[in-house]
Amino acid sequence: MEIIRAADMGFCFGVRRAVETMEQAAARLGRMTSLGSVVHNQQVVERLARLGVEVIGAPAEADSRPIAITSHGVAPQVLEEIRRLGVQVVDTTCPIVARSQQWAKRLSRDGFTVLIFGDPDHREVRAVAGWAGGKGMALPNTEALDAVIERLPARVAVLSQTTETKERFASFVGHLMSNRLSHIRELRVINTLCHATTNQQAAARELARRVDLMIVVGGRESANTRHLADVSREEGVETHHIEWASEVDPRWLAGKRSVGITAGASTPDETVDAVEARLRELADERNDSRKA
Ligand code: F3S
Numbered sequence: 001m002e003i004i005r006a007a008d009m010g011f012c013f014g015v016r017r018a019v020e021t022m023e024q025a026a027a028r029l030g031r032m033t034s035l036g037s038v039v040h041n042q043q044v045v046e047r048l049a050r051l052g053v054e055v056i057g058a059p060a061e062a063d064s065r066p067i068a069i070t071s072h073g074v075a076p077q078v079l080e081e082i083r084r085l086g087v088q089v090v091d092t093t094c095p096i097v098a099r100s101q102q103w104a105k106r107l108s109r110d111g112f113t114v115l116i117f118g119d120p121d122h123r124e125v126r127a128v129a130g131w132a133g134g135k136g137m138a139l140p141n142t143e144a145l146d147a148v149i150e151r152l153p154a155r156v157a158v159l160s161q162t163t164e165t166k167e168r169f170a171s172f173v174g175h176l177m178s179n180r181l182s183h184i185r186e187l188r189v190i191n192t193l194c195h196a197t198t199n200q201q202a203a204a205r206e207l208a209r210r211v212d213l214m215i216v217v218g219g220r221e222s223a224n225t226r227h228l229a230d231v232s233r234e235e236g237v238e239t240h241h242i243e244w245a246s247e248v249d250p251r252w253l254a255g256k257r258s259v260g261i262t263a264g265a266s267t268p269d270e271t272v273d274a275v276e277a278r279l280r281e282l283a284d285e286r287n288d289s290r291k292a
Pocket of ligand 1: 013
């Protein structure tokens with residue numbers, strides 16, 4: 001059985017940068033906190049916890065310890081709250097997310113209502129909506145757009161959660177144009193998709209077309225890992241999203257000649273290595289039983 005890794009997968013530069021910055025800050029500052037977990041990955045969170053980084057849910061829980069802002073960024077209101085507490089800030093906001101925040105701020109200041117295509121409960125989207133002031137609206141799909149479309153003003157801007165797929169973003173914008181263009185005087189679409197994600201999705205799609213089974217590795221909460229699984233399923237190949245190597249079910253391999261592996265932007269290399277090792281072990285067992 002052939003086991004093939006996607007040409008592009010795993011930790012993106014934004015997550016790698018955030019994790020390394022936190023590790024260095026913990027070594028320098030001692031006990032500190034992280035506002036939310038740095039990535040949707042338990043192993044990484046546990047490793048940072050051993051270095052003294054405690055995940056907190058709100059700035060007030062910091063108890064005068066430094067606060068790290070994760071790669072997802074935070075709304076300006078949260079930054080203000082941290083400033084009022086007077087604690088040190090370690091900002092690891094991904095530069096691509098920061099660009100999205102700046103667009104939200106600029107567009108709302110210029111009088112646009114800013115639609116953010118993405119999961120309204122995702123931290124990045126909540127933060128970007130915050131930067132749009134009262135003019136931001138987070139919408140996860142075209143149904144949510146339909147629910148507000150009649151109320152949209154004449155000047156509308158659209159951004160996307162960085163980890164969305166370009167197909168879904170294009171379809172969202174297309175839906176807006178087909179159903180509201182006659183009422184819109186000015187429409188601005190800013191491409192805030194992250195190349196790290198789109199490249200990984202393209203690599204996952206390419207691999208999904210030539211294997212019999214796809215294993216997508218990453219946290220269940222990780223939006224970009226889930227999107228990789230969606231992309232793979234769209235190609236019609238059997239796809240399983242797992243978090244740990246121990247979740248690989250030997251029955252998935254029955255009759256398969258090739259298995260592809262891809263991993264989300266928050267999945268550490270060690271986890272992917274463990275999954276590959278498990279697949280090789282099962283493939284060897286299968287070969288041995290055939291020979292016997
Ligand atoms: Fe940044 Fe893209 Fe990663 S937005 S955190 S480089 S997925």
